[in-house]
Amino acid sequence: MSEGSTDKVFFRGLRPGKRVFALMALCAAALASLLCLGDALYRQRRDRLIGFQSGHLQIVPAGSPILAGIDSAASAPPGTDAGLPLLELDDSFHQWLVMQEEIEGVAPVIDGSLRDAAHGGEAAPEGEAAHGGEGVPRMTPLALPASAIFRVLPLVGVARGADDITWMPFMKEVPMLLRKGGNSRKGFGRAFSGESVAESAAGSTDGPLPRLGQTLSVRIAPFAVAGKAGNATPAGIIPARVDGLLEGASAYARYDFIDINAYRAYAGLSEDAATALIIRLRDINDTSAMKRLLRDRIRAMGSDAEVVDWEYLNRDALRAPTAAAAAVFVLIVAFAALLAIGFAGLALGFLGRLRRERPAAHS
Secondary structure: OOOOHHHHHHHOOHHHHHHHEEEEHHHHHHHHHHHHHHHHHHHHHHHHHHHHHHHHHHEEEEOOOHHHOOOOOOOOOOOOOOOOOOEOOOOHHHHHHHHEEEEEEEEEEEEOHHHHHHHHOOOOOOOOOOOOOOOOOOOOOOOEEHHHHHHHOOOOOOEOEEEEEEEEOOOEEEEEEEEHHHHHHHHHHHHHHHOOOHHOOOOOOOOOOOOOOEEEEEOOEEEOOOOOOHHHHHOOEEEEEEEEEEEEOOOOOOEEEEEHHHHHHHHHHOOOOOOOOEEEOOOOHHHHHHHHHHHHHHHHHHOOEEEHHHHHHHHHHHHHHHHHHHHHHHHHHHHHHHHHHHHHHHHHHHHHHHHHHHHHOOO
16 A cells, blocks of 8 residues: 555544644644744854854944944945044953853954945045055955954864964065955956956956965055044055965855954054954853943943944844745745634534534434
């Protein structure tokens, strides 16, 4: 006997009411499975965003484009010359941070791409230096201590080349970790020095592929620093070299990486300059409690810096529906409709039996 025949015999052996209950039980089990699948997909997406780009918490200065919701609107009108604000927290706060057992890793970062977002992705303001004859490139990597990259962003991995991009002052070019494909290829040609973009991009609609040893230019964003002319540091260029290619995960890997000490040196910033502190926790369930603790500590120090969590930092990415999530939603709606039909059929059958039994009882 085939499996389909066995199912038919099973359902025919049940009373009509029990058939409905069996169907409802199967639908409920399928609905529960789909809900679990949807939750698992959300958790996977959340963990990848945290592990590739945001960390669990970030401390940012007041006036940071992050606080203005740079994913949905520019934080400053195009043409604004104000530099990016920098964090002003003393060494005692950093020492206190690393002593918290809930914290797995802390790293200061400089994110020059924040200014690109604040200017709506426009070209560099007039007067910024050009390098390599191709104009000012759009290479704006995340600068952080080379030794901390894989501690605060553990899902980042190197596919080829070196994973140590520690910069030393005697180096003519600054080591850099670059994404192999995806969004990193858009506009990558403008970062070439000494190579024709048209020749490199021949036969490719996405732009040239980066390669180990490739020299390129990194644009330095202006920063708001007290005491500087116009309260902003001048923009500039960092000569860089691709020492490592990151593993492909273009949907989540947002950043290329450079040593923060190199960025500070070329930008003329202090040794503790940062646009944010990225914090990775040992347990995601400690996020809310640590956020309150950090905010209270910062306020007690008299600082106006803000603490933002992974939900805020990834709000647009987590809100955007994926094809899998949409499919799960459609299936959930379909099974919910089947359950409703099953309940309605059971109720109508029960009412029908009552109507048939009442005349028999009176007779």
